[in-house]
Each structure stands twice: as C-alpha cells, then as structure tokens.
Amino acid sequence: MENFSLILAIVVVTALAFDFTNGFHDTANAMATTISTGALKPKVAVAMSAVLNLVGAFLSVEVANTISKGLVDETGIRPEVIFAALVGAILWNLLTWLVGLPSSSSHALMGGLIGATIASAGFGGVHGDVLVTKVLIPAIAAPIVAGLAAMLATRLSYSLGKKADGKAAAKGYRSGQIASAGLVSLAHGTNDAQKTMGIITLALVAGGAVAPDSDPPMWVILSAGIAIALGTYLGGWRIIRTMGKGLTDLQPQQGFAAQTSAATVILASSHLGFSLSTTHSVSGSVMGAGLGRKGGVVRWSTATRMFVAWGLTLPAAALVGALAEYVTGFGAWGTALVAVFLITSSAAIWKISRREVVDHTNVNDTEEPAGVVTTAMAAVTPPPVGGTVTEDLTATIPAPVTAADPAAPSAATTV
Secondary structure (H helix, E strand, C coil), X not given: CHHHHHHHHHHHHHHHHHXXXXXXXHHHHHHHHHHHCCCCCHHHHHHHHHHHHHHHCCCCCHHHHHHHHXXXXXXXXXXXXXXXXXXXXXXXXXXXXXXXXXCCXXXXXXXXXXXXXXXXXXXXXXXXXXXXXXXXXXXXXXXXXXHHHHXXXXXXXXXXXXXXXXXXXXXXXXXXHXXXXXXXXXXXXXXXXXXXXXXXXXXXXXXXXXXXXXXXXXXXXXXXXXXXXXXXXXXXXXXHHHHHHHCCCCCXXXXXXXXXXXXXXXXXXXXXXXXXCXXXXXHHHHHHHHHHCCCCCCCHHHHHHHHHHHHHHHHHHHHHHHHHXXXXXXXXXXXXXXXXXXXXXXXXXXXXXXXXXXXXXXXXXXXXXXXXXXXXXXXXXXXCCCCCCCHHHCCEEECCCCCCCCCCCCXXXXX
C-alpha cells in the first residue's frame, strides 16, 4: 500500500508539473496578439490571463471526462502508465518552448497517454473512435474554421471602419481585443486545465482511489486550475514572440478578429467535449487575420516549421511515453530512473534557454526574416511622390570599396 500511495502521489505531482508547463507554453494563445499590438503591457497581459485561466477551470468537466473516461480503457491502466505518459508530454512541451514553436500541449498529453497505454495494454487499450472523432478531426478542423472566421472578420472590420477616425478606431479595437483576449484565456482554462483534471482522475481510478466513471474531485479541479494559472503568469515569452510577431504583423483590427474567432471555436469545442488544441485554433486565426488585411502577409517559413511540429507532436510524445512505460515496467527502480531522466532533461533544457533570454522586455523584438513574398512586394513598390522612401522599404546595402578608389564610402549606403 505504501508503494501504491507513493506512485500515485508521484503521478499527481507530475500531472500538475505538466499543467504548469501547459500554462506557460500556451500563454501565447491568449495574449500574443494583445501584446504584439500594444493593447496591453506584457506583464499585465499574462497576469490577466492567469486569473481567467483559473476561473475557466471551474466552468466545465466535459473535456476532463473525455480524457478520463473516453480515450483509453480505464481497466488495466496502472498509475505508472500515466506517469510515463506525462513524461512524454512534459518533455515535448519543453522542447517546443525552447525553440519557440506553438505546438499543442493537448496533443502532447494525449500522444504520451496513447503511447504508454499501447506499451502497457496493446492497441486494444486505446479507443480509436474517440481518438478520431474527438481528437484528430478537431485538430484538422479547428485551425481551418478559426482561420476562415478570422479572415472574414478582419475584412469586415476594415470594411466597416473605412470612414472611421483612424486613432479612435484603433483605440476601440484595442479595447475589444483586451476583452476578446480575456475570453480566450477563460476558454483556455475551460479546455486545457480540464485535461490535467482528466489525467489525474484517470490515475485515481487506476489506483483505486476513486470509483470508475467518477467526475474529477474538487481538490483536483482546484489544484489543476492553480497550476495552469501559475504557469500562465510565468509567461512563455519565446512562443509569445513567435505567435505575435513571427507569423505575421498584426494591427488592432486583426488582433480583435483573431482572438474573437479563436475564443468562439474553443468555447464551442469545450461545450461539446472535444479535446481541442487551443494552439491550433489561435494559430489558425492569427494566420487568417494576417491574410484578411489587404497587403497583409503570412511568414510561411515560420508557419511551415509550426506545421511540422504539429504533425510530430502526437507520435513523438507517444514514442517517449512508450519508452518510459517500458522502463517503469522493471519496477520501482525503473520508475525512479524515468523520474531522474525527466528532471535532468528538464534542467538541461532550462539551462540551454538561458543562453538567449526572452522575457517581457524583449518579447516584441523579432529576428524573423521578412520572407520572399514581403521582400518581393517591397522591391516592386514605387516610392511615394517627392522621392521619400518609406521606412518599411528602407534597405541597407554595403557600398563597394576598391583599392583603386580610396575615396569610396566605407559606411553602408541606404536606398
């Protein structure tokens, strides 16, 4: 009984650690566009998002039930299986955070759970119909639906605001963007915090602490809400930079359209019990908003890297989860070995991240190249009347210097 109690406690702590990484990994979903357009200061934005994530955790348990009752067969699942699943999810979250890629924490968790379950009980332990209908189909549909909605909303916003005063309209959209960002934060707590609730409840069922088919106990709901709120307040600044500046340059109208579209999709999916990726929804809406503005472009090099990460999330987390489950099968020393590996790997990733610090002071800086499309547009755009070249089209080209011409300029020539 002692051994059981210890492993169950380890699983609960590890699940809350995943919830914490989920919070800072997905802060960008709610606040990246709000920060990038200047609607809120970075620290204020993440504090607001943290509070609303906590509130959202108490609004529903439908997604938690999808994880704890629907995705895998509860019978025969040991707490060690869930621990192994969490190891795969946490490591994938940290790796994608390190490189600043907005990948899905939800799919990392489900991938880890699927891999560990298959390693433990075989393919029959995974409910394929639930995986397809409530995970894979929403994963494909969510960014498309959110992107189309954001693109149409952006075009509508610019069309209706043609005759409006520019400064007044921008101020109004910034206010609307703050409200819609709050709605995304609330939706994120409603959807993502529940995934940790579901995984802890599944562990409690596996360990015999609660009856099968039980809803998450109140202490589980509270602890999951607090963990994701703390992670959110920490701020996943690397991913915020990518989402806010790396995909496209957003104006307040676009930010408002993107956030509103994403919040609508996420809240609808939470009501239906779909374990939706908020990352997919928000990324799709940001790209849609970028394409919705006349002359707006999407940095497809960044988007392509992001799509690759999306495709790798489930199988990569599943592979790590399966390997971790295999090692835990050797007994207590195997579980201890996996725990040491998780802690050591997490510390190494954090240490590497300190080589180039990204925080609230430089989150809106971007080193992303303009991209082929943007560069080509700038090259063929004529200068305005009067010969003044706009700041956006200014390019610095080194002047040639030869030995035969000692008077040649050594500084860069601006054209």
